[in-house]
Amino acid sequence: MRLKKKTEIPHECSKVFMAIRDSMELLSGKWKIQIIGVLLYKGTLRFMDLLREVDGIGAKMLSKELQELELNELVKRTVCNTKPITVEYEITEYGKTMKAMISEITHWGSEHRKRIFKKSR
Amino acid sequence: MRLKKKTEIPHECSKVFMAIRDSMELLSGKWKIQIIGVLLYKGTLRFMDLLREVDGIGAKMLSKELQELELNELVKRTVCNTKPITVEYEITEYGKTMKAMISEITHWGSEHRKRIFKKSR
DNA sequence: CAGGATCCGTGACGATACTG
């Protein structure tokens, strides 16, 4: 999915659909939900670990997505003063409020996968 | 958000994260969830009605998104043979299985909006 | 190790005009 910070034109949309839009604005992008997911299930991780855990992501994207998530106070960034710098990322309390939502998404996704699998044989 | 049908490289990702990916592949795109949402809450609608209900969407995008949703059997398309052609769209039974997920997304979105609102004053 | 800078292709998305 791809979002633009486009010209809001809220001519007359109900609060329900504005809410959907708010969520999607954050969740959109190939990675954010996956990052949150990983952080939610695996706890505190370093940059390199995330790079490995999140599967296909590249360093540039990971960095960018993490910054956005940090701005939205969904993840916390901690710099450790080790020899070669290390940075740890973890979910904030606020980030945890997404758990129910992520869980529903995961659940539907796995059901959907089953369905697709059945059809393709 | 923006997805590519990129080269699956499932080197070692858990089923959980594959599930998230499956969902996001469908939900990604600025509009799909909103369309499902509208259809879910308002029932059967014609093309023009959707064009109005979904807020900022254009005809081209709406058309394209609907086709994809139809392919995934999430919505049903019905052509009525009226004088000027009319087409009606409605959620399929399968599409209704997304309800819980959409509802969680909506819920979190509205909470998030409250939070943003508080901070901006 | 973390992550910024740069270069670059592809495609998501929009506006407009057109057809049955």
Place this chain on the structure above:
DNA sequence: CAGTATCGTCACGGATCCTG
């Protein structure tokens, strides 16, 4: 009314190189 065709833009996102 319900789309399709065409065209253009710019963000997404990958690869590579570079630094503290």
